[in-house]
Amino acid sequence: MPKITYIEHSGKEHVIEAPNGQTVMEAAVKHAVPGIDADCGGACACATCHVYVDPQWLDKTGEASSMEQSMLDFANDVEDNSRLSCQIKISDALDGLVVRLPKSQH
């Protein structure tokens, strides 16, 4: 199974193995990674699963949809590599993906 590394704002790392088809948000929530709230469960309705994709993975994670981009416009501390993790689907191509978490989701 692909491995995803989540780095909390404090620097603490969580390496999680997750099955293909799950989202980067779901894998984090199911393993209680602090810093990804994802209150809506992945419906792209709450913007509380904001992550920064490690720049070298940006090609593989693809671009945010217009709906996702509109949500991100209102998230805190948005950067060029900001994504909503509920919109990134895990696949073999993302094995080794590194995402960093913002200071706060609200």
Next chain:
Amino acid sequence: MSTGEIKRVIIVGAGQAGGETAQRLRQGGFAGDITMIGEEPCAPYQRPPLSKAYLKGDLSMERLLLRPSSVYAEEKVSFLSPLRAVWIDRANRKVRVEGGRELPYDALVLATGARPRKLPLVGADLEGVHLFRTAADVDRIRERFKPDAKLVVVGAGFIGLEVAAVARQCGLSVTVIETAVRPLARVTSPEVAGFFLDEHTRQGVRFVLGGQPAVIKGQERVTGVALADGMEIEADLVIAGIGVTPETTLAQQCGLSVEDGIITDARCRTSDPAIFAIGDCARRPMTHYDGRVCRLESVHNAVEGAKIAAAAILEQQQPVEAPWFWSDQYDLKLQIAGLFQGYDHVVFRGVMADRAFAAFYYMGDRLIAVDAVNRPGEYLGAKMLIQTGRTVAPDVIEDMSRPMKEIVAQAR
């Protein structure tokens, strides 16, 4: 009550509110015993997808679970299910469960949810007539949820309309019966309700508005629904989405204040300071609405209640978020921020014909709620405004040349 004294927390109810409470307590550093008692035979799961992806068959039960079943043991949460709590002994701080066992608590969290209302009609127990609340309900529905089956949905609230949308996408023939003269009457304005009515009609849903179902017909299985005016609608499957009743039996038996929900203060404490109530079963004063006491049925409210109750038990502070909701129907994502009840005028940003617009609800000068359809920026922007008690003049909202982000930044 200091944290030192709370060594044992019992959570009654293992829906999203109950599950979140256990998680928040552990994340917040609570080291004492946590017992969670749930009536359903599975770990806490997300209910919103039941009327969307799960009904469609796009989501497995495993993905529906909020967290894997194994997490509860790992986090030393004693999760008892399926099990029913039957009595609360407040004087001795014990919960009695089926079979007679008594479990002691220092703090008790009631997250008992709500029961779907049954159709008060002859024939409501026929095979093929379903309520819509649990994964098990949907599993049963799915056995007959097949192309060309005739579905009658009673109730045009969010559940009814989401089910109707999925049913059309799956090729069922769909009739929605609603006693009110318009759909979504409890949750949105006539204008936005009209938009959804038009969309469903275009998608082939037949509506009987102002219809009074009188009898559900059939021998063993349902064959149709007869209305009071004599009309009869054929049905292979009937789904009732006519609202819920808060599950307050335990609270009432032990003498807590209950009035369409268990009454709590803003920190989710009931009339007994050792007992909290959260989620669908509880009513609390709304921080952003002058303390108006509301019972909300939503994911946000479940999660919020869990955060508030856990923080209160841990004697920590917890900021409160303005309420939010969402509904997915066809390719329409409706996102709602705030509470629209009591609005005196509504202003539109964008036009309905574009299938992307937002309705801003005002009470006097004050922005109190927004319904955004395929307009996530308007939704999130409005949520921030409501959260921080700011408002925007209607003419500014209507001006599409000004980006929502700029409007929010300049709002006072």
